[in-house]
Amino acid sequence: MFIVSLTYKVPLERIEPHVEGHMAWLHDAYAQGLLTASGRKVxxxxxxxxxxxxxxxxxxxxxxxxxxxxxxADYEIVECAITLTAPGFEALKD
Known part of the structure; x- marks a missing residue:
């Protein structure tokens, strides 16, 4: 399993014009089976x-x-081997 952390390098005003393209990219990546889950940082x-x-x-x-x-954005890729999960999240295991 890989955990990818994206960190914006620019203000949100520069991010916003590219959100639609990013969302289309996400949908395509899911369709190709390349992503398991995604979401915004809070x-x-x-x-x-x-x-x-x-x-x-x-x-x-x-x-x-x-x-x-x-x-x-900067991208950090962390590889991990998931061995334990809560019920319902077994698909995350390697």
């Missing part, structure tokens, strides 16, 4: 993605994100 300083994809496929996918293409 407070809104970026986002978090969960992925079971192979790392090269995930990295190629991230390169296509409008936030990355326009240099609006």
């Amino acid at each position: 407070p809104r300083t970026g986002g978090v993605l969960l992925s079971h994809a192979e790392r090269p496929a995930l990295e190629a996918c991230l390169d296509a994100d409008p936030f990355k293409a326009h240099d609006l």
Whole structure:
């Protein structure tokens, strides 16, 4: 499993024009089976993605994100092996 932390590098005013493209990118990544879950950070300083994809496929996918293409966010990829989950979240296990 990979946890991807996106952190905005620019003010939200510069993020907003690219949100629609980012959402389209997310939907495409889900359709390709590359993402497991995603959401905004609170407070809104970026986002978090969960992925079971192979790392090269995930990295190629991230390169296509409008936030990355326009240099609006930094991306940190953390690999982890999920071994325990609460009931209902078993799909997160490796």
